[in-house]
Amino acid sequence: MKTPVRYRGPYVYSSGRCIGRKFMTVYYDDGSKGTTLYSRYLMQTHLGRRLERHETVDHVNEDKSDDRVENFQLLTIGENIAKSTQLRRPTRWYEFECPICKAVVRKPLRQVEHNRKQCKTGPYCSRKCARAWQIKNCPPTRRGPVAQRQEASVLETEQ
Numbered sequence: 001m002k003t004p005v006r007y008r009g010p011y012v013y014s015s016g017r018c019i020g021r022k023f024m025t026v027y028y029d030d031g032s033k034g035t036t037l038y039s040r041y042l043m044q045t046h047l048g049r050r051l052e053r054h055e056t057v058d059h060v061n062e063d064k065s066d067d068r069v070e071n072f073q074l075l076t077i078g079e080n081i082a083k084s085t086q087l088r089r090p091t092r093w094y095e096f097e098c099p100i101c102k103a104v105v106r107k108p109l110r111q112v113e114h115n116r117k118q119c120k121t122g123p124y125c126s127r128k129c130a131r132a133w134q135i136k137n138c139p140p141t142r143r144g145p146v147a148q149r150q151e152a153s154v155l156e157t158e159q
């Protein structure tokens with residue numbers, strides 16, 4: 001196993017989804033280098049050992065830029081995910097009529113909004129209806145045998 005010999009940093013990303021977090025560059029004894037979270041680095045220094053793969057450093061007060069050792073606790077990956085799920089706002093639902101089969105269904109609003117931002121059509125009640133819309137509205141390019149079978153089944157259910 002390679003051992004870290006030198007650290008540089010901490011650095012912050014000025015854009016992207018990791019704003020507020022700090023990172024360190026790690027140099028290993030075999031000449032390679034990598035990146036590690038600053039919080040992870042500090043916890044390793046504090047404990048005087050390297051962290052196991054399954055160990056994560058949790059910011060107790062949820063402020064990812066608050067890198068004081070008192071604000072750290074070791075959690076397993078599972079425990080940390082459970083904590084984030086509990087803190088998440090309750091799911092808001094979006095009710096709509098599927099444009100293909102006319103069924104009234106509901107989906108998590110965050111899913112619908114995400115797809116809208118990606119300029120996708122829909123929402124639809126299911127993958128099957130999304131596919132039916134695609135077959136009706138998109139030019140038939142590169143359709144393999146699987147796609148053709150799907151089309152046949154969609155047309156069957158419509159009749």
Ligand SMILES: [Zn+2]
Nearest residue numbers: 098101125129
């Ligand atoms: Zn549908």
